Amino acid sequence: MPEALVSHKLGYLLAQQRSAAAAIAEELKDVSSRKGFAEAFCASVLGHIWDIKVRSKQRSWNLPDPPVDHGVLDAEIRDLAADTALLAAQLDFATSGFFLGTIYTALLPARVRTEWGVYYTPPPLVERLLSNVTNAGLDWTKARVIDPACGGAAFLAPAAVRMWRALSRTTLTPKGILDHISANLSGVEIDAFAAWMSQALTELRLLDLMVASSRRLRTIVRVGDALQSLVAESPVYDLVVGNPPYGKVQLSQGMKEHYGRSVYGHANLYGLFTDLALRITASLGIVAFVTPTSFLSGQYFKALRSILATESPPLTLDFVHQRDGVFEDVLQETVLVTFRKSRRGSSATKISTIDADRANGGVKVTSVTRFAIAQLGERPWLLPRNARQHDVLRGAMGMKSRLAHYGLAVATGQLVWNRHKDQLRSTPSARSLPLIWAESILPDGSFRFRALRANHKPYFELRSGQGYLVTAKECLLIQRTTAKEQHRRIICAILPNEFIQKNGAGVVVENHLNIVKQAEGLLPAAPLRAVCALLNSQAVDQVFRCISGSVAVSAYELNALPLPDPEQITQLDRLLQDSHTNGQEAEDFIAHLYGVR
Numbered sequence: 326m327p328e329a330l331v332s333h334k335l336g337y338l339l340a341q342q343r344s345a346a347a348a349i350a351e352e353l354k355d356v357s358s359r360k361g362f363a364e365a366f367c368a369s370v371l372g373h374i375w376d377i378k379v380r381s382k383q384r385s386w387n388l389p390d391p392p393v394d395h396g397v398l399d400a401e402i403r404d405l406a407a408d409t410a411l412l413a414a415q416l417d418f419a420t421s422g423f424f425l426g427t428i429y430t431a432l433l434p435a436r437v438r439t440e441w442g443v444y445y446t447p448p449p450l451v452e453r454l455l456s457n458v459t460n461a462g463l464d465w466t467k468a469r470v471i472d473p474a475c476g477g478a479a480f481l482a483p484a485a486v487r488m489w490r491a492l493s494r495t496t497l498t499p500k501g502i503l504d505h506i507s508a509n510l511s512g513v514e515i516d517a518f519a520a521w522m523s524q525a526l527t528e529l530r531l532l533d534l535m536v537a538s539s540r541r542l543r544t545i546v547r548v549g550d551a552l553q554s555l556v557a558e559s560p561v562y563d564l565v566v567g568n569p570p571y572g573k574v575q576l577s578q579g580m581k582e583h584y585g586r587s588v589y590g591h592a593n594l595y596g597l598f599t600d601l602a603l604r605i606t607a608s609l610g611i612v613a614f615v616t617p618t619s620f621l622s623g624q625y626f627k628a629l630r631s632i633l634a635t636e637s638p639p640l641t642l643d644f645v646h647q648r649d650g651v652f653e654d655v656l657q658e659t660v661l662v663t664f665r666k667s668r669r670g671s672s673a674t675k676i677s678t679i680d681a682d683r684a685n686g687g688v689k690v691t692s693v694t695r696f697a698i699a700q701l702g703e704r705p706w707l708l709p710r711n712a713r714q715h716d717v718l719r720g721a722m723g724m725k726s727r728l729a730h731y732g733l734a735v736a737t738g739q740l741v742w743n744r745h746k747d748q749l750r751s752t753p754s755a756r757s758l759p760l761i762w763a764e765s766i767l768p769d770g771s772f773r774f775r776a777l778r779a780n781h782k783p784y785f786e787l788r789s790g791q792g793y794l795v796t797a798k799e800c801l802l803i804q805r806t807t808a809k810e811q812h813r814r815i816i817c818a819i820l821p822n823e824f825i826q827k828n829g830a831g832v833v834v835e836n837h838l839n840i841v842k843q844a845e846g847l848l849p850a851a852p853l854r855a856v857c858a859l860l861n862s863q864a865v866d867q868v869f870r871c872i873s874g875s876v877a878v879s880a881y882e883l884n885a886l887p888l889p890d891p892e893q894i895t896q897l898d899r900l901l902q903d904s905h906t907n908g909q910e911a912e913d914f915i916a917h918l919y920g921v922r
Contacts, residue, residue, distance in 0.1 A: 335412055335413075335415055335416055336416075336420075336424070338412050339409065339412050339413060339416075339424050342405065342408065342409040342412065342428075343409075343424075343427065343428045343431050345405060346366055346402075346405060346406075346409070346428060346431070346432055347431045347432060349362070349402065350362055350363060350366075350431075350432040356434045356436060359432070359433070359434045360433060360434055361393065361394060362398075362432060363429055363432030363433045364391070364392075364393040364429075364518040365393045365394060365398050366398065366402065366405075366406055366428070366432060367425060367428055367429045367432070367518075367522065368391040368393050368518070368521075368522075369398060369403060369406035369407070369410075370406045370409050370410045370413065370425060370428070371388070371391075371410075371425060371522060371525055371526075372388055372391075372410075373406065373407050373410030373411070373414075374410045374413055374414050374421065374425075374529070375388040375525060375529065376388075377410065377411075377414045378414065378529055378532060379532070382532060382533075382536050384536060386535075386541060388525055389521070389524075389525075391518060391521045391522075392517045392518055392521060393518060409428070413425065418482070418526075418529055418530045419448040419451070419482070419483065419530075420448055422477065422478060422479070422482065422526045422529075422530075423445055423446075423447060423448055423477075423479065425477070425522070425526070426445030426476070426477035426479065426522075427445055429445075429477070429519070429522070430445060445476075445477045445479055445568070446479040446480070446568045446615050448479075448483075449681070449682070449686065449687045449688045450615060450645070450661060450679075450688065451479055451480055451483050452483065452687070453643060453661060453679060453688050453690070454480075454566070454613050454615060454643075454661045454663070455480075455483055455484065455487060455566070455613070457613065457640075457641050457643070457661065457663050458564060458566065458611055458613045458663060459487070461611055461640055461641075461663055461665065463563060463564055463611055464491075464563075465487050465488050465490075465491035465492075466488070466491045466492050466494075466495060467563070468488075468509065468563035468564050469509050469561060469562050469563050469564075469607075470484050470488070470509060470510050470511070470562065470563065470564045470565075470566065471510075471511045471512065471513070471555075471562050471564075471565055471566075471605070472484070472511075472512045472513075472565075472566055472567040473512075473513050473551035473552075473555060473565065473567060473569070473598060473601060473602070473605075474513070474514065474515070474551060474567050474568070474569045474570055474598060475512030475513060475514050475519075475520070475523045475546060475567060476514045476516055476519030476520070476522070476523060477519060477522060477523060477526065478512070478522070478523040478524075478526040478527045478530075478546075479567075479568060480566050480567045480568070481510065481512045481523055481526075481527050481545070481546070482523075482526050482527045482529075482530040482531075483530070484510060484564075484566060485506050485510055485527055485530060485531055486530055486531070488502075488505070488506050488509070488510060489502055489506065489531065489534055492505060492506075498538075499534055499537035499538040500538040500539075500540065502534060502538075503531070503534055503535065503538045503540065503542060506531070506542065506545075507542055507543040507545060510545055511545050511546070511547070512527075512545060512546040512547075513546070513547055513548075513549050513550075513551040513554065513555065514546060514547075514548060514549075515548070515549065515550050515551070516548075517548045520546045520547070520548045521546075523546045524544060524545065524546045527542065527545065527546070528541065528542050551598070551601065552580070552583075552584075552597055552598065552601055553579075553580075553583075555601060555605055556583050556584075556601060556604065558604075558605050559605075560604060560605050560606055560607050560608070560610075560666075561605070561607055562605050562606050562607060562610060563606075563607055563610045563611065564606075564610060564611050564612075564613065565601075565602035565605060565606050565610070565611075565612045565613070566612075566613045566614070567598075567613075567614060567615075568614065568615040568616075569594060569595040569598035569599070569614060569616065570594045570595065570598070571593065571594055571595050571616070571617055572593065572594050573591050573592065573593055573594075574592050574593070574594050574597070575592075576588070576592050580592075580597075584597050584600050584601075586600070586628065586632065587599070587600035587628050587629040587632055588625075588628060588629075589624065589625055589626070589627050589628040589629075590624065590625045591625045592625075593619075593620075593625065593626070595614070595616045595617065595620070596620060596625075596626055596629050598614070599612070599614065599616070599620070599629060599633075600629065600632070602614070603632065603633075603636060603637055603664075603666060606666045607666065608666055608667065609665060609666060609667055610665070610666045611640075611663055611664065611665055611666070612637065612663070612664040612666070613661075613662070613663045613664075614661075614662055615659060615660075615661055615662075616659070616660060616662065617658065617659060617660070617874065617875070618644070618658045618659065618660045618874030618875070619874060619875055621660070621705070621706045621708060621872075621874065622705035622706060622707075622872045622873060622874070622882055622885070623705075623875075623879075623881070623882075624879070624881035627703040627704075628703065630701070630702065630703045630704075630706065631702050631703035633664065634698065634701060634702045634703070635702075636666065636667075637664035637665060637666050637667065638664070638674065638698050639662050639663065639664055639674045639698060640663045640664065640665050640674065640675065641661070641662065641663045641674065641675045641676075641677070642660055642661070642662050642674055642675070642676050642677070642708065643660060643661040643662075643676075643677045643678070643679050643690070644658065644659075644660050644676070644677070644678045644679070644710045644874075645658070645659040645660065645661070645678075645679055646678050646679065646680045646710075658809065658874030658875065660874070661679070673695035673696060673697050673698075674695065674696050674697075674698050674708075675692070675695055676692075676693045676694050676695070676696055676708060676709065676710075677690050677691060677692050677693055678690075678691045678693060678710055678711060679691075691711075693709055693710065693711060693712060693715060694709060694712075694715045696708060696709070704885065705872050705881075705882065705885045707721065707722070707868070707871040707872055707887070708871055709871055710870065710871070713867060714867045714868075714870060714871050716920075716921050717864050717867045717868055717916075717919045717920070717921050718867075718868065718871050719920060720918070720919035720920030720921065721868045721871075721887040721919055722887065723887075724887035724888060724889060724890075725887075725890075726887070726888045726889060726890050726891060727884060727885065727886065727887070727888060728841065728856075728883065728884055728886070728888065729844065729884065730888070730890075730891060731850065731851035731856060731888070731891055731894065732843055732844055732849050732850040732851060733801075733841050733842065733843060733844060733850055733851065733856065734841070734842065734843075734844035734845075735803075735839050735840070735841050735880035735883045735884055736839070736840045736842070736880065737805070737836050737838075737839060737840070737880060738761070738802075738805075738834035738835050738836040738837065738838040738839070738840060739793060739794045739796075739833070739834060739836065740760070740785065740794055740833050740834065740835045740836060741836050742760075742780075742835050742836075745785070746780075748785055748786045748787075748788065749780075749782040749784070749785060749786075750782055750783075750784040750785065750786050751782050751783065751784070752784065753784050754784070754786060756786050756787055756788075757784040757785060757786045757787065758784065758785055758787055758795065758828060758829075758830060758831060758832055758833050759774060759783065759784060759785075759824075759828050759832045759833070760776065760782065760783055760784055760785040760832070760833050760835060761774070761796075761802065761820065761832050761833065761834045761835060761838065762775075762776050762777075762778070762781050762835050762837070762838075763804045763805070763806070763835065763837040763838050764776070764777050764778060764781070765802070765818075766802050766803070766804050766816055766817070766818045766838065767816075767818065768811075768812065768813070768816055770816070770817060770818050770857065770858075770861045771818055772802070772818040772819060772820060772821065772824070774824065785833040787830075787833070794833050795830060795831040795832070795833060796820070796825075796831050796832050796833070796834050796840060796842075797825060797830065797831035797832075798822075798825070798831075798842060798843070799819065799820060799821060799822040799825065799853060800819075800820050800840050800841060800842040800843075800853070801817055801818070801819055801820070801840070801841035801842070801853055801856060801857055801860070802817070802818055802819075802820050802834065802838045802839070802840060802841075803815060803816065803817045803838065803839040803841060803860070803878060803883070804816040804837070804838060804839075804878060805836070805837050805838060805839055805877065805878050805879075806837060806876050806877060806878065807876065807878055808876055809870065809874075809876075813861065813863075813866045814866055814869050814870055814873065814878060815860050815861065815865065815866060815869055815878060815883075816861070817841075817857050817860040817861050818857065819853055819854065819857050820832070820834075839878065839880055839883060841856070841883070851891055851894045851895075851898075852894065852895070852898040854898060854901055855894045855895070855897040855898035855901060856894065858897065858901060858911050858915070859888065859889070859894065859897065859915060862911070862912055862915040862916070863912060863915075863916070864912075864915050864916045864918070864919040864921060865886065865888075865915070865919075868886060868887065868919070869882070869886060872885060872886070889915075889918045889919075893918055896914075897911065897914060897915065900914055
């Protein structure tokens with residue numbers, strides 16, 4: 326049977342084993358019990374893999390005891406762990422390590438996984454990022470390398486292999502190579518069990534080198550919070566690499582003092598790790614991370630963008646084309662990024678997209694363009710993900726107008742409905758107003774008053790002092806949550822005056838909608854009909870996709886959209902007034918404004 330088919334079958338069987346273990350874990354409602362089960366089960370699996378691999382080399386090296394209680398596993402579960410290990414041991418080290426990591430995360434309580442931002446990187450993405458590092462000129466024979474969040478050794482073990490291969494072309498003996506790796510490769514991990522697992526998996530990857538050296542790899546992984554333990558270190562590393570944890574975090578006063586320069590509003594773990602990496606990387610060193618794309622455009626990352634543009638503009642950006650199916654339970658757009666620590670800047674960033682090559686177990690890389698980023702500073706970095714976006718973006722980058730130049734401002738719908746459940750009504754009354762939900766904005770850009778989903782009701786009973794919830798003038802409504810797989814990311818409709826007047830005092834807009842309305846004290850608003858057509862156009866959709874990589878359609882990103890001059894919007898409005906104009910003619914007009922077609 327071909328190797329690819331064997332690997333696919335083993336992967337399928339391992340996925341079944343993971344599901345069986347996860348079903349057992351689901352029955353444990355206590356967080357500490359479930360975490361203990363996850364650790365004990367994975368420790369048992371890894372212990373069996375260790376015995377299989379090490380004994381095959383006629384060595385009697387013992388795996389250090391894990392920081393877990395094996396007593397939580399009964400005989401049946403230990404058998405499941407042993408069977409899982411027999412399957413995993415037939416895969417290559419990288420893939421079996423990745424499967425073990427996904428089993429661990431599948432068994433962890435959701436709260437723990439979210440708090441620590443635990444997601445393991447598939448081996449093909451690891452190899453692609455490390456290849457980008459090599460192409461950037463890193464000398465693996467001399468480099469000091471650290472992964473500051475190394476759980477599962479997804480990067481630590483492959484980096485060790487790259488060092489080994491490079492050093493094999495020197496005069497060093499196997500013992501000398503092993504000593505060099507021990508001295509120049511390190512990892513930090515906040516989870517004691519994941520740290521133990523990382524050390525063991527790295528040793529397994531270096532098993533043949535250890536056999537040739539007749540000795541073990543020294544401990545290269547330490548337990549700790551890298552954000553606190555490494556921040557005072559001198560900038561000595563030639564490569565900081567990894568998949569840092571994701572998720573919002575509350576900062577202590579001490580952490581604010583350390584990382585305040587890169588935080589605006591809410592702090593995100595991976596943003597803090599990026600700041601840390603820049604601090605501990607030597608001049609001309611490289612930072613290589615797998616992260617969400619939100620740092621490229623999100624409001625909360627604008628301080629970090631300013632630092633990156635000044636100190637370390639990206640060398641490469643590889644956008645992962647698939648939003649799902651890459652990481653377990655991650656639905657954000659993901660990017661592989663390399664930075665070089667240098668205030669001299671970079672002339673252009675190489676942008677590519679990568680897709681899974683399932684037939685060959687790797688990735689397919691499509692080069693998109695080179696793009697100058699350093700000049701953008703803290704502003705959202707509009708970056709193309711494909712050739713079509715590159716074409717429309719060339720026109721957009723020359724546009725100086727934004728929604729504010731149209732006399733318009735974006736706000737979020739005022740009602741957080743689950744805070745006012747007792748005021749929702751199924752039928753109208755003298756004190757109620759229509760409640761506008763996101764489903765009232767249809768994909769074709771039309772408005773239809775409706776409340777279709779569970780717990781959604783069409784009316785809201787207003788109380789004294791809640792006038793701030795009322796929208797009383799014609800405006801645009803835009804869905805705040807859309808997916809990249811949808812035909813359009815911006816789904817916009819006019820909330821017409823006729824509907825508002827029909828219902829007297831106004832309407833209440835729920836906060837899964839953005840409201841685009843005339844700004845106080847600014848220019849007269851541009852014709853809403855023309856602005857709606859513009860925002861719903863294919864050209865603007867492509868521009869928005871160059872900004873947003875998450876499911877959120879934020880006011881910040883909408884306000885950052887490059888738009889045609891107000892005079893051109895007036896021309897568009899005249900075109901739309903013509904009864905003979907069809908939708909395609911309006912699309913063509915807008916596309917022409919952006920320099921395409």
